Amino acid sequence: xxxxxxxxxxxxxxxxxxxxxxxxxxxxxxxxxxxxxxxxxxxxxxxxxxxxxxxxxxxxxxxxxxxxxxxxxxxxxxxxxxxxx
Amino acid sequence: xxxxxxxxxxxxxxxxxxxxxxxxxxxxxxxxxxxxxxxxxxxxxxxxxxxxxxxxxxxxxxxxxxxxxxxxxxxxxxxxxxxxxxxxxxxxxxxxxxxxxxxxxxxxxxxxxxxxxxxxxxxxxxxxxxxxxxxxxxxxxxxxxxxxxxxxxxxxxxxxxxxxxxxxxxxxxxxxxxxxxxxxxxxxxxxxxxxxxxxxxxxxxx
Numbered sequence: 440x441x442x443x444x445x446x447x448x449x450x451x452x453x454x455x456x457x458x459x460x461x462x463x464x465x466x467x468x469x470x471x472x473x474x475x476x477x478x479x480x481x482x483x484x485x486x487x488x489x490x491x492x493x494x495x496x497x498x499x500x501x502x503x504x505x506x507x508x509x510x511x512x513x514x515x516x517x518x519x520x521x522x523x524x
Numbered sequence: 525x526x527x528x529x530x531x532x533x534x535x536x537x538x539x540x541x542x543x544x545x546x547x548x549x550x551x552x553x554x555x556x557x558x559x560x561x562x563x564x565x566x567x568x569x570x571x572x573x574x575x576x577x578x579x580x581x582x583x584x585x586x587x588x589x590x591x592x593x594x595x596x597x598x599x600x601x602x603x604x605x606x607x608x609x610x611x612x613x614x615x616x617x618x619x620x621x622x623x624x625x626x627x628x629x630x631x632x633x634x635x636x637x638x639x640x641x642x643x644x645x646x647x648x649x650x651x652x653x654x655x656x657x658x659x660x661x662x663x664x665x666x667x668x669x670x671x672x673x674x675x676x677x678x679x680x681x682x683x684x685x686x687x688x689x690x691x692x693x694x695x696x697x698x699x700x701x702x703x704x705x706x707x708x709x710x711x712x713x714x715x716x717x718x719x720x721x722x723x724x725x726x727x728x729x730x
Contacts, residue, residue, distance in 0.1 A: 467572070470608035474576065479559045481673070481680045482690045482724040486559035487576045489606055496609075 444514035448507040455503025459495050469496040548587040551689040551725030553580055553598060556681060560723040562600055566714035573612065573713065577630075579604025580723055584634070586689050588672050591647035592640035597633040598691075598723065621704060622658060631656045637668070645672045651693070657702040666695040677726050686728035693721045 459465075472489040479486055553560060560580040566573040579601030586594050602624040607613050617624040633654045640649035647670040655664045669692040677686035696718050700706040705713070 468609040468612065471610045472606075472608050474608065477559070479557065479680070479724070481676055482559070482671075482688060484559050484561070484690065484722045484724055486557070487561050487563070487578065488558070489608070494608075 441514045441517040441519055444510050444517070448510035448514070451503060451510060452507035455500060455507070459500045459503075462493075462495050465494050465496045467496050469499050470494040548585045548590075548593065549687060549689075549727040551584045551586055551596075551687075551727045553582045553584065553723050553725040555580065555724060555726075561721075562723075563720040564605070565718040565720075566716070567718075568709075568714040569711050571712045573607060575605060575607035575616075577601070577605040582631075584689065584691070584725055586670065586672070588645075588674070591642050591670060591672075592637045592649065594637050594651070594670065595634050597631055598721075600630040602628050602630055627658045629656075635663075638665075645674070646670070647672070655697065657697070658704055660702040662701055664695070664697070666693050668693045677728060680724075681726065684726070684728055685730075686726060689725045689727065691721065691723050691725070693719075695719055 471491065471493055473492045473494060475488050475490050477486045477488070478484075558578055560578060562577045562580065564573075564575055564577070577600050580598065581601075582596060582598040584594065584596030584598070586596075602622050603617060605616060605622065605624075607616060615621055619626070631654075633656075634651055635653045637647075637649045637651050640647055649668060649670075650665050651668045652663065652665045654661050656662075671690040671692075673688040673690065675685070676688045677684050680688065696716050698715055699713075699717055700715055
């Protein structure tokens with residue numbers, strides 16, 4: 440159990456970091472929408488609309504790291520399996 | 525009808541036509557294409573907040589023959605202010621910040637245009653008016669650029685003839701002047717709010 444929790448903590452940490460990096464390594468807060476700009480040819484005004492898109496930020500990275508630490512920490516409550524003969 | 529009567533009639537018609545053309549036009553800024561927007565930017569030491577608003581309406585009276593006589597009111601719906609982070613968005617509209625329920629509108633009522641300079645169809649100047657945010661009204665002066673686009677409405681909205689007026693303005697306000705969390709969270713939410721307005725109004729003609 441101890442080893443399983445430690446492995447799970449590592450998987451969570453790596454998966455969080457990989458997701459964050461793969462989705463653009465956004466150093467701001469997590470976004471659920473992104474601004475899309477379009478130019479009106481007549482007035483030359485740049486219009487802004489929002490498109491639904493999940494963009495993980497540093498809070499996502501922190502939550503993943505926190506979960507990994509919690510999992511690794513909880514593994515300390517389990518004893519190492521010993522082979523007694 | 526003798527010649528003098530003809531001349532009088534021509535003069536009356538010419539005067540009427542000139543009078544109609546010289547009259548200020550009313551431009552409606554409720555944009556059917558939804559392009560009109562106001563961008564806001566706050567740069568605090570720890571955090572930068574960027575967003576925009578597109579709930580824009582209002583009317584502006586503008587006379588192409590006398591651009592400095594511009595007047596009118598532009599309204600932004602508070603609930604239309606959007607930032608990409610959902611939690612920040614909730615806080616922004618909440619009672620501690622803009623309180624969109626109690627103060628549903630942000631407005632600017634133009635009073636006078638000073639230092640007006642017109643070149644071709646573009647007028648620049650310093651527009652003074654009353655800016656109202658979160659129930660607090662303050663007179664401010666902002667640099668503006670007014671672009672009059674004669675007969676361009678049909679290029680934007682088919683089957684509708686008329687003129688367009690594009691207003692652009694970049695200016696800053698202090699959130700503490702408008703009772704928005706004065707003295708609070710200055711490291712995360714800048715006291716200076718940079719605003720950038722780019723809006724087009726339509727004046728349809730029959």
